[in-house]
Structure formats: C-alpha cells, structure tokens
Amino acid sequence: MPELPEVEAVCRKLRPAAVGRRIESASVIRCGGLGIEEAVPGRSIEAVDRVGKHILIRLSGAVTLHTHLRMSGNLFAIPDHRLRGHRARVVLCLRGGTGIVLEDPRALARMELVETAAIDARLRRQLGPEPLSPLFTPAWLGTEARSSRQPAKLFLMDQGRVAGLGNIYVAEALHRARVNPRRPVNRMSPARILSLHGAIVAILEDAVQSAISAYAGPGEFVEAETFPLAVYGREGEPCGACGRTIRRIVQGGRSTYYCPGCQK
Numbered sequence: 001m002p003e004l005p006e007v008e009a010v011c012r013k014l015r016p017a018a019v020g021r022r023i024e025s026a027s028v029i030r031c032g033g034l035g036i037e038e039a040v041p042g043r044s045i046e047a048v049d050r051v052g053k054h055i056l057i058r059l060s061g062a063v064t065l066h067t068h069l070r071m072s073g074n075l076f077a078i079p080d081h082r083l084r085g086h087r088a089r090v091v092l093c094l095r096g097g098t099g100i101v102l103e104d105p106r107a108l109a110r111m112e113l114v115e116t117a118a119i120d121a122r123l124r125r126q127l128g129p130e131p132l133s134p135l136f137t138p139a140w141l142g143t144e145a146r147s148s149r150q151p152a153k154l155f156l157m158d159q160g161r162v163a164g165l166g167n168i169y170v171a172e173a174l175h176r177a178r179v180n181p182r183r184p185v186n187r188m189s190p191a192r193i194l195s196l197h198g199a200i201v202a203i204l205e206d207a208v209q210s211a212i213s214a215y216a217g218p219g220e221f222v223e224a225e226t227f228p229l230a231v232y233g234r235e236g237e238p239c240g241a242c243g244r245t246i247r248r249i250v251q252g253g254r255s256t257y258y259c260p261g262c263q264k
C-alpha cells in the first residue's frame with residue numbers, strides 16, 4: 001500500500017512530465033471519474049500537489065483532478081499515450097503524444113474532477129498540516145501536543161493532527177526520537193517535542209529518497225521494503241541501538257513496534 005513517501009515519490013516523478021502540458025483527450029476505464037472525459041480536454045496542467053496521500057493535479061480553469069492511489073494504484077507518465085497497459089483506469093493524452101496513466105490492477109484507485117477551492121477547503125477541514133510542508137513546525141507540534149492526552153503513537157496516526165503519517169513511519173520516528181509510543185503527548189518536554197519533530201521530517205525525507213530510487217520504471221511500484229527499518233516489523237529481534245528485544249503491542253487496533261530500552 002503506498003504510504004506518504006511513495007505518494008510523494010509519485011508526485012516528484014510526475015511533475016517534470018506533466019506541469020505546463022495541455023491535455024488533448026482523456027479516457028476513463030472503471031474508476032468513477034465522472035465528467036473527466038468531457039471536461040478536461042483543452043485544459044493545461046498547472047501543478048501537481050500532494051496533501052497527505054491525496055494527489056492534486058491542478059488544471060487551468062480552477063479545477064483539480066483529485067487522485068487517491070488507495071491500496072495498489074500508481075500514477076505515472078508514459079512517452080506515448082497509446083502504450084497504456086491493460087490495468088490503466090484513466091489515461092490523459094497530452095499535446096505531443098505523451099500520456100499520464102492512473103493504473104490499478106484492483107480498480108480501487110480513484111480520480112475525480114472537482115473545483116480547486118472546494119477540494120482545498122475539504123482537505124483543510126479533514127487533515128492536519130502536511131509533515132513535509134512549512135506549516136509543520138516544532139512550535140505547531142508543541143501546541144497541538146499540549147491540547148491532547150492521546151498516547152504519542154495514536155496522536156501521530158490521527159489524520160486530523162498530521163496528514164498522511166502511516167503506521168511504519170510513526171513507529172520509526174518514535175524510535176529515532178526515543179519516545180515511548182504510550183506516552184501521553186501533553187506530558188512530553190519541549191526538548192522531546194523538538195526531537196520528535198526532527199525525527200518525523202528526517203525519516204520521511206529518507207523514505208522519500210528510498211521510494212524514488214525504488215522506482216525501476218513507469219508502473220514499477222516497489223513499496224518501502226528497501227528503507228531500513230529500526231523497529232517496524234521486527235518483534236523479538238535485538239534493537240540496533242541498544243540491544244534490547246523489540247516489542248509489539250496493539251494500540252488503536254494496530255501493531256506498534258518499539259524498543260523498551262531506547263523508548264522510555
């Protein structure tokens with residue numbers, strides 16, 4: 001399942017092939033996408049933005065193709081739009097003959113045409129700041145943390161607090177910042193908050209670089225297995241930092257991995 005770093009990698013790969021191009025035609029094959037075929041021809045792609053795991057392809061005329069890869073989707077440019085694979089759900093044919101493909105073997109990925117102002121307002125209501133954006137600062141994190149008694153793990157998984165941080169990266173960030181996943185966030189010191197903020201940004205940037213290099217080619221979607229994980233999925237193994245045995249507990253119905261030596 002694509003996590004935030006993979007979605008960011010998708011956007012960074014797509015931008016050079018997409019931004020500034022004009023869409024000549026579109027085909028939608030089993031993915032919702034009402035109105036796309038009729039409404040997008042003649043529009044230009046102005047930007048490719050990301051908020052959490054939502055991809056926002058900004059078009060001229062104040063509309064956006066709101067895209068979500070869900071479990072198994074992928075979005076990428078191809079040199080010739082006729083080379084679409086049989087798993088293509090949406091194909092945007094660009095001036096010059098290139099194409100952008102939303103592909104998904106399971107047909108769960110979604111692309112919908114929405115008004116730019118409406119989708120931006122909706123995502124702002126639903127999601128906290130994007131962790132790789134300038135809005136995500138240590139001061140902001142400290143203020144949010146003081147207003148919550150949630151355990152650190154559940155606080156960071158709450159999409160209304162921080163957008164798009166998944167189970168893997170929360171576990172890794174808490175380990176790097178040496179924060180116990182059960183610690184209530186309103187009882188964390190400013191120094192701990194600062195180190196947690198730094199760990200989240202550093203882990204995500206590392207994971208984005210790893211996801212970018214894991215892309216063998218268009219459509220070759222490799223998940224973040226190549227990213228070296230310190231605790232996630234390593235129950236019973238020794239911690240690389242202190243040697244204590246990594247534990248697994250369940251919080252909010254999902255596994256949390258942590259080191260009882262490093263994360264007190």
Ligand SMILES: [Zn+2]
Pocket residue numbers: 239240241242243244259260261262263
């Ligand atoms: Zn440890």
